[in-house]
Amino acid sequence: MLKLVDLNVHYGGIHALRGVDMEIPDGKIISLIGANGAGKSTTLKAIIGLVAKSAGSVEFDGKDITKMDTINIVKSGIILCPEGRRVFPDLTVSENLLIGAYTRKDKDAIKKDKAWVYELFPRLLEREWQMAGTLSGGEQQMLAVGRALMGRPKLLMMDEPSLGLAPLIVKSIFEIIKEINRSGVNVLLIEQNAKAALEISDYAYVLETGKVVLQGPGKELIVNEKVRSAYLGEAKNK
Amino acid sequence: MTTSIFLQYCLAGISIGSIYALIAIGYTMVYGILRLINFAHGDIFMMAAYFMIFAMVDHMIPWQISMVLMILATIALGVVIEKVAYKPLRTAPRMSIMISAIGVSYLLQNLATYLFSALPKQYPSIPVLNQTIWLGDVSTSIATFITPIITIAFVILLMLLIRYTKVGMAMRAVSKDFETARLMGIKINTVISVTFAIGCFLAAVGSMLYFTPRPSVFPLAGSLPGLKCFVAAVFGGIGSIPGAVLGGFVIGLSETFIKAAGYSEFSDVFTFILLIAVLMVKPTGLFGEKLMEKV
Numbered sequence: 001m002l003k004l005v006d007l008n009v010h011y012g013g014i015h016a017l018r019g020v021d022m023e024i025p026d027g028k029i030i031s032l033i034g035a036n037g038a039g040k041s042t043t044l045k046a047i048i049g050l051v052a053k054s055a056g057s058v059e060f061d062g063k064d065i066t067k068m069d070t071i072n073i074v075k076s077g078i079i080l081c082p083e084g085r086r087v088f089p090d091l092t093v094s095e096n097l098l099i100g101a102y103t104r105k106d107k108d109a110i111k112k113d114k115a116w117v118y119e120l121f122p123r124l125l126e127r128e129w130q131m132a133g134t135l136s137g138g139e140q141q142m143l144a145v146g147r148a149l150m151g152r153p154k155l156l157m158m159d160e161p162s163l164g165l166a167p168l169i170v171k172s173i174f175e176i177i178k179e180i181n182r183s184g185v186n187v188l189l190i191e192q193n194a195k196a197a198l199e200i201s202d203y204a205y206v207l208e209t210g211k212v213v214l215q216g217p218g219k220e221l222i223v224n225e226k227v228r229s230a231y232l233g234e235a236k237n238k
Numbered sequence: 239m240t241t242s243i244f245l246q247y248c249l250a251g252i253s254i255g256s257i258y259a260l261i262a263i264g265y266t267m268v269y270g271i272l273r274l275i276n277f278a279h280g281d282i283f284m285m286a287a288y289f290m291i292f293a294m295v296d297h298m299i300p301w302q303i304s305m306v307l308m309i310l311a312t313i314a315l316g317v318v319i320e321k322v323a324y325k326p327l328r329t330a331p332r333m334s335i336m337i338s339a340i341g342v343s344y345l346l347q348n349l350a351t352y353l354f355s356a357l358p359k360q361y362p363s364i365p366v367l368n369q370t371i372w373l374g375d376v377s378t379s380i381a382t383f384i385t386p387i388i389t390i391a392f393v394i395l396l397m398l399l400i401r402y403t404k405v406g407m408a409m410r411a412v413s414k415d416f417e418t419a420r421l422m423g424i425k426i427n428t429v430i431s432v433t434f435a436i437g438c439f440l441a442a443v444g445s446m447l448y449f450t451p452r453p454s455v456f457p458l459a460g461s462l463p464g465l466k467c468f469v470a471a472v473f474g475g476i477g478s479i480p481g482a483v484l485g486g487f488v489i490g491l492s493e494t495f496i497k498a499a500g501y502s503e504f505s506d507v508f509t510f511i512l513l514i515a516v517l518m519v520k521p522t523g524l525f526g527e528k529l530m531e532k533v
Contacts, residue, residue: 050417074423086418088411099411102404103423151423 001026001186002047002078002155007056009039009046009210016042018210019056024155024188029181031189031197031218033231034207040190041083043207044157048080049073061154075103077154083163083190085144089133093124096132096143100150110150117146120176138169145176149185156180157188162196174200194231198222206231242375247498248491249373253382255490256389260444261467262474262482263396264437270477271413271433273332277339278319280464281346282438286312286445287361287455288354294362301364309442316438317431325427343461350457358454367450385447392440393483400479405432413477462506466493469513475526484524488512 002024009017017039024030032040045051047058049070057066065073079100087096097117101110118125121142127135132143141161148156158177162170170193178200181187191197198204201218206227214226221227261283268276289311293304323342327335367381400406412419412429420426448463449455470489474481489512493505516523 048421050420070420071423071425074421080421082418082421086415088414088418090414091407091410095407099407099422099424102408147422 003059028202031201033194038207039210079151079153081148083159087132100147251491251494253385255487256386259483259486260440262470265471266482278342280460283441284460286442312442358456361449475523478525481525
């Protein structure tokens with residue numbers, strides 16, 4: 001469904017992505033792990049057209065979207081739920097969800113999807129008319145995920161959904177991600193919390209300084225020596 | 239001062255205040271979305287006056303049609319200025335785009351001088367607006383009387399547009415976060431153009447109401463009213479539409495009463511003292527949000 005071939009990104013003088021190849025088949029949860037600055041967020045931003053690609057190609061649903069602009073990429077079904085939640089603080093919860101469906105014209109279906117999001121996150125329904133800026137961090141994350149779902153993604157890319165959240169909320173966010181995937185949405189997940197991400201992933205890529213250094217099914221990577229020592233914080237001789 | 243004279247001054251003050259309010263909205267909306275003080279806004283207001291003269295005086299087009307043409311031309315001017323002078327600087331430091339705005343301001347003043355000469359031109363008289371009416375024992379022109387009504391009607395419409403329409407919601411989203419708005423599939427540039435179009439529409443209407451009772455238009459005619467309206471927007475809290483409206487009324491009324499008290503020379507001085515005072519005491523203005531740098 002999504003295929004990256006030799007993707008390169010330069011930020012000024014910095015070569016942030018050095019030829020990333022990646023493939024995301026239908027119906028899966030794929031995660032992307034790596035240290036800070038490895039190029040995880042850059043990969044997502046390059047896919048959705050927020051940063052310019054200096055070489056390589058991106059193919060989605062059989063179409064070449066390398067040179068498409070963000071709006072058309074969003075319309076074609078890739079939605080990025082950005083790092084740090086980025087809800088619109090002085091729009092209400094309800095408006096934040098509606099703005100997630102900005103490119104859609106099917107009013108009835110939008111209403112249904114909104115009801116579905118409220119079902120996934122009952123807390124949001126309670127706060128429907130509140131300004132998003134007044135929500136707690138966890139609620140804002142729920143809103144950000146809900147807003148992304150309102151765009152009816154075929155591929156939902158999530159950048160650090162668990163960042164800065166209490167462990168209990170993190171757990172429920174990961175449950176939701178699984179549920180979203182079961183409803184037929186492909187998920188590309190970036191996580192600092194590598195263990196949690198690998199546990200729910202069908203397949204994972206490990207990025208290091210702009211390159212894929214390791215890949216495999218989540219369950220295999222979780223027991224991989226190198227991954228354990230570098231990303232799961234466990235001693236090598238354990 | 240008798241009651242009827244007092245009321246007369248009140249009406250005049252509210253009337254000029256509501257024109258200031260119309261123009262101040264343009265400053266505040268553009269600031270809200272681009273964080274840019276559009277220094278060319280007063281000159282767009284001046285150009286609108288010349289468009290009216292061009293249509294009505296030079297080409298003898300009836301005032302109703304001239305008005306529509308003038309409004310369309312003003313909107314087009316504003317949108318083109320944004321595309322040519324501000325859009326290429328979207329990612330540049332804010333200082334660059336502000337300098338560009340100052341440049342556009344001088345460009346328009348000199349363009350007007352070149353196209354229409356520096357000699358003052360008479361603004362065409364619109365018969366309906368110049369009729370005198372009596373409200374009790376206060377006499378006034380129709381223009382003075384309907385100006386506040388038109389202003390309030392437009393402000394209400396604008397607030398409804400921003401609050402309840404899809405484009406209004408997009409404007410509020412874009413004003414907070416460009417990148418995330420783009421991730422929602424919002425066409426940032428269209429939303430910015432709409433913002434400029436609305437600001438210029440209001441400036442065009444304001445221009446007609448402002449120049450009708452005044453003798454003449456000249457290339458610098460927009461610069462002082464423009465600065466005053468900028469002060470009105472800052473006073474009300476730049477970025478806030480109700481604030482800009484209130485600021486416009488405060489400046490219009492104080493100016494009128496200072497003139498009435500016999501201190502005409504100081505009426506403009508007052509506006510700028512107000513600016514300094516606001517910036518010293520409450521830089522965010524009456525309804526302004528706390529200044530937050532965009533990340």
